[in-house]
Amino acid sequence: MTSALNAKYSFDTFVVGAANRLAVTAGRTVAENPGSAYNPLFIYSGSGLGKTHLLMAVGHAAKKLSPALNIEYLTLDEYVEAFHAAIAAGQGDAFRRRFQNVDVLLVDDVQFLTNRKEMQSELLRLTEALQGGGHQIVLTSDRPPPEIADLDERLISRLSGGLVVDIGAPDYETRVAILRRKADERGAKFEPGVLETVAGAESGNVRELMGALNRLVAFQAVNDRSINAETAKQLLGIGTESADRGKPAAREGPGPGARGPGDEFGDFLADVTVTVGKAVEAWRARVGEAVLRWEGEGYRTRRLEALLERDTPAAVDEVITAFTQDVERLKELEAEVAELDPQAAGQSVFRDPERVGEAEEVAAKVRGGAAPPPGPSGAFPLAAYAVGASNEVAVSAARAVLKQPGKKYNPLVLVGKSGLGKTHLLNAIGLELARGKRAVVACLSTQAFVDELIAAIDGDRVDWWRARYRRATALLLDDIHLIAGKERTQEELFNLFNLLHDKERQLVFTAPAHPHTLPGLEERITSRLEGGLVAQLTEPDREVKRAVLERMLGQHNATPDPALVDYLADRPAESVRGLVGELQRVVGAAAAQDGPLTAGLAREVLEGQAPRDSRRSAGFRTSGIVVSSLGGIKSREKVVWDWSDVADRVIEEFR
Amino acid sequence: MSLVNFTTREITCKIVYYGPGRSGKTSNLHYIYGRVPDSRRGRMVSLATQTDRTLFFDFLPIDLGQISGFSTRFQLYTVPGQVYYNATRRLVLQGADGVVFVGDSQARQLDENLESLQNLQSNLLEHGVDIRTIPLVLQYNKQDLPRELILSAADLDDALNFRGVPSFSADALHGKGVFETLKGISELVLKKLAAGTAA
Numbered sequence: 046m047t048s049a050l051n052a053k054y055s056f057d058t059f060v061v062g063a064a065n066r067l068a069v070t071a072g073r074t075v076a077e078n079p080g081s082a083y084n085p086l087f088i089y090s091g092s093g094l095g096k097t098h099l100l101m102a103v104g105h106a107a108k109k110l111s112p113a114l115n116i117e118y119l120t121l122d123e124y125v126e127a128f129h130a131a132i133a134a135g136q137g138d139a140f141r142r143r144f145q146n147v148d149v150l151l152v153d154d155v156q157f158l159t160n161r162k163e164m165q166s167e168l169l170r171l172t173e174a175l176q177g178g179g180h181q182i183v184l185t186s187d188r189p190p191p192e193i194a195d196l197d198e199r200l201i202s203r204l205s206g207g208l209v210v211d212i213g214a215p216d217y218e219t220r221v222a223i224l225r226r227k228a229d230e231r232g233a234k235f236e237p238g239v240l241e242t243v244a245g246a247e248s249g250n251v252r253e254l255m256g257a258l259n260r261l262v263a264f265q266a267v268n269d270r271s272i273n274a275e276t277a278k279q280l281l282g283i284g285t286e287s288a289d290r291g292k293p294a295a296r297e298g299p300g301p302g303a304r305g306p307g308d309e310f311g312d313f314l315a316d317v318t319v320t321v322g323k324a325v326e327a328w329r330a331r332v333g334e335a336v337l338r339w340e341g342e343g344y345r346t347r348r349l350e351a352l353l354e355r356d357t358p359a360a361v362d363e364v365i366t367a368f369t370q371d372v373e374r375l376k377e378l379e380a381e382v383a384e385l386d387p388q389a390a391g392q393s394v395f396r397d398p399e400r401v402g403e404a405e406e407v408a409a410k411v412r413g414g415a416a417p418p419p420g421p422s423g424a425f426p427l428a429a430y431a432v433g434a435s436n437e438v439a440v441s442a443a444r445a446v447l448k449q450p451g452k453k454y455n456p457l458v459l460v461g462k463s464g465l466g467k468t469h470l471l472n473a474i475g476l477e478l479a480r481g482k483r484a485v486v487a488c489l490s491t492q493a494f495v496d497e498l499i500a501a502i503d504g505d506r507v508d509w510w511r512a513r514y515r516r517a518t519a520l521l522l523d524d525i526h527l528i529a530g531k532e533r534t535q536e537e538l539f540n541l542f543n544l545l546h547d548k549e550r551q552l553v554f555t556a557p558a559h560p561h562t563l564p565g566l567e568e569r570i571t572s573r574l575e576g577g578l579v580a581q582l583t584e585p586d587r588e589v590k591r592a593v594l595e596r597m598l599g600q601h602n603a604t605p606d607p608a609l610v611d612y613l614a615d616r617p618a619e620s621v622r623g624l625v626g627e628l629q630r631v632v633g634a635a636a637a638q639d640g641p642l643t644a645g646l647a648r649e650v651l652e653g654q655a656p657r658d659s660r661r662s663a664g665f666r667t668s669g670i671v672v673s674s675l676g677g678i679k680s681r682e683k684v685v686w687d688w689s690d691v692a693d694r695v696i697e698e699f700r
Numbered sequence: 701m702s703l704v705n706f707t708t709r710e711i712t713c714k715i716v717y718y719g720p721g722r723s724g725k726t727s728n729l730h731y732i733y734g735r736v737p738d739s740r741r742g743r744m745v746s747l748a749t750q751t752d753r754t755l756f757f758d759f760l761p762i763d764l765g766q767i768s769g770f771s772t773r774f775q776l777y778t779v780p781g782q783v784y785y786n787a788t789r790r791l792v793l794q795g796a797d798g799v800v801f802v803g804d805s806q807a808r809q810l811d812e813n814l815e816s817l818q819n820l821q822s823n824l825l826e827h828g829v830d831i832r833t834i835p836l837v838l839q840y841n842k843q844d845l846p847r848e849l850i851l852s853a854a855d856l857d858d859a860l861n862f863r864g865v866p867s868f869s870a871d872a873l874h875g876k877g878v879f880e881t882l883k884g885i886s887e888l889v890l891k892k893l894a895a896g897t898a899a
Contacts, residue, residue: 312879313886316883317764318764318768322767322768329704
């Protein structure tokens with residue numbers, strides 16, 4: 046019953062001109078801050094000027110920024126129909142609840158509220174509920190609220206209470222811009238002057254303009270020859286009167302109103318048109334067009350205006366090209382800054398191509414000031430990761446990920462018991478990914494992730510926190526099961542996951558068991574974790590153990606005793622960390638005795654014949670997972686596993 | 701006043717109808733006014749005495765609409781012809797893009813024509829404009845009068861048009877030659893654009 050948003054109708058495809066700039070700006074603002082900027086936003090205009098396009102564009106933009114938002118677009122008629130159906134089915138309350146839970150409600154064509162008292166009060170109630178809940182409502186109509194006949198006073202004041210903007214008929218330049226864009230979209234090419242002729246016809250709305258364009262496209266396709274301005278005029282019935290007079294037709298026909306009964310005036314006008322066409326030099330027209338275009342997009346155009354003040358054309362195209370490049374650079378910088386620090390993006394320096402240098406500086410400052418998310422630890426290089434049958438799948442998955450980050454296995458979830466090297470592999474992937482150009486790899490423990498969010502909530506900097514992670518080219522979270530029960534973190538992770546996943550940025554997680562078996566994780570999180578590849582790490586095989594032992598021993602003395610390695614590798618070990626712990630004990634004992642590291646000593650120490658060495662301490666248990674602080678590889682992340690989260694969770698839930 | 705403004709996309713031409721008293725300047729404007737569709741013309745401002753003599757000046761704005769993407773406007777002015785209104789004439793001439801000199805074809809008015817032409821030259825000079833550079837056309841009005849009363853266009857050309865500018869015979873009261881004259885001056889004015897008269 047709700048119409049889907051038409052993907053074609055986005056801000057990108059909306060041609061902005063003087064007549065609709067305010068409405069578009071308001072729409073963008075609302076999409077960026079639903080519920081807080083202008084609520085409700087009421088857009089009105091005549092038919093075919095882009096209300097529906099703009100309305101849907103708001104929906105698309107809001108969805109793009111926050112994929113989790115619940116956005117509904119529907120026409121008033123659909124709303125009325127749905128309401129009637131719900132009432133008939135005795136589901137009135139469910140209907141109300143459904144719409145009250147919408148984050149952004151887009152209602153098209155509300156002028157049809159006339160004579161519908163019950164719908165008016167329903168809409169009033171809904172508007173109040175949505176506003177009260179901080180949800181955005183955007184409405185369109187063909188006239189402003191006070192002019193909708195029979196509209197309840199309260200509804201008028203309610204609808205006018207946010208921002209009421211109108212979209213006017215496009216001016217000539219906008220019409221040309223629209224036609225050019227639409228012709229491009231259709232892949233149609235026209236001779237110079239044709240589109241200007243169509244635009245010159247002063248059609249009152251964009252739909253008529255499209256109709257005219259479609260006729261030209263069709264004609265051109267059928268006849269397989271390109272149309273010139275004159276043919277276009279004849280086809281569309283523009284300027285036929287003046288053509289009858291046998292006067293040379295101007296590039297652009299004057300409006301239809303120009304030819305009244307006074308033939309002499311029409312004649313005069315035709316003459317003047319030709320003269321002006323000749324007199325207005327092409328290069329000036331080109332510059333003027335560029336000025337209008339960039340001014341329309343909100344950029345300063347002093348450089349181009351200076352060009353117009355010259356008597357002779359001087360490197361016009363070069364200047365325009367350079368100017369355009371500068372604007373493009375500004376756009377890039379602004380987009381980058383917007384991602385890092387949304388507040389810094391609004392600066393005027395990003396709108397002045399004469400100040401690209403300054404803009405670069407501002408961007409650099411923002412770049413420098415924006416702390417990157419925590420990166421992978423350098424202590425876990427991929428080269429040092431021992432590979433064997435027990436972790437082959439995981440390592441080859443990791444290599445596949447490194448080869449095609451974000452494309453092959455996304456997300457990659459490494460599961461296995463504690464101490465099998467998940468953290469090592471995760472960080473190793475992170476380190477490799479971080480080698481990429483412009484790579485921003487966020488690699489941290491889930492606990493740190495949660496802590497950061499809480500700090501951000503506390504410091505009222507959630508936006509900043511989000512922006513930090515949104516710019517990550519890869520997100521790697523260790524021990525994802527620790528988000529269990531933390532609803533807000535799950536919510537944020539969900540959004541971040543979707544955003545990064547959509548942009549094909551790599552996601553890697555570790556967990557002690559298959560995601561769906563983890564308690565306290567929301568379905569939407571587990572299903573997403575399962576959506577990529579879940580790679581299992583099992584108990585280390587002999588090969589892995591030998592590799593680990595040799596590396597560890599290599600750090601202590603240059604020549605590891607083969608007998609010792611064999612002995613230790615043959616001992617049953619549940620995890621790499623356990624193995625490392627055993628080795629540490631032996632090394633400790635050897636150090637205490639100031640003797641050599643031998644298999645015999647190891648046997649003594651590990652089979653209970655030797656006194657326990659003071660450096661050993663017992664592992665402690667948390668969450669049923671053994672953690673040894675004796676790991677030769679000390680994991681910072683692991684140590685903070687066991688945190689008293691009550692107070693923090695109070696803050697989290699309070700928020 | 702700038703003729704063409706590329707940034708606002710406007711072309712504004714100020715054309716002044718100059719000439720001795722009773723030569724038919726206001727008649728020119730009246731005729732044009734009658735031929736311009738309502739939607740295209742502004743109110744014609746005419747400050748006239750009870751006997752219909754132009755006291756101050758006439759002003760007729762005409763909107764030609766969008767031409768080549770420029771919204772194009774013509775502003776037509778007349779000056780009072782009587783000798784003693786010279787200050788007004790000078791004022792109206794200020795910022796003119798082109799001048800139509802409306803001469804009276806009657807033989808007995810030849811001296812007035814010459815005097816007015818000289819007056820035009822000196823008034824333009826006061827504004828720092830050389831009469832040889834400003835777009836100028838001549839109109840020999842009242843060519844409908846009996847032959848014995850008037851000079852022919854050729855005679856008038858000999859007498860007045862020593863600079864060889866375009867000249868038009870006219871009967872402004874009935875409209876003959878009015879638009880030809882306007883077209884003539886418009887063409888000259890607009891062609892001057894090409895010589896680079898930017899914002």
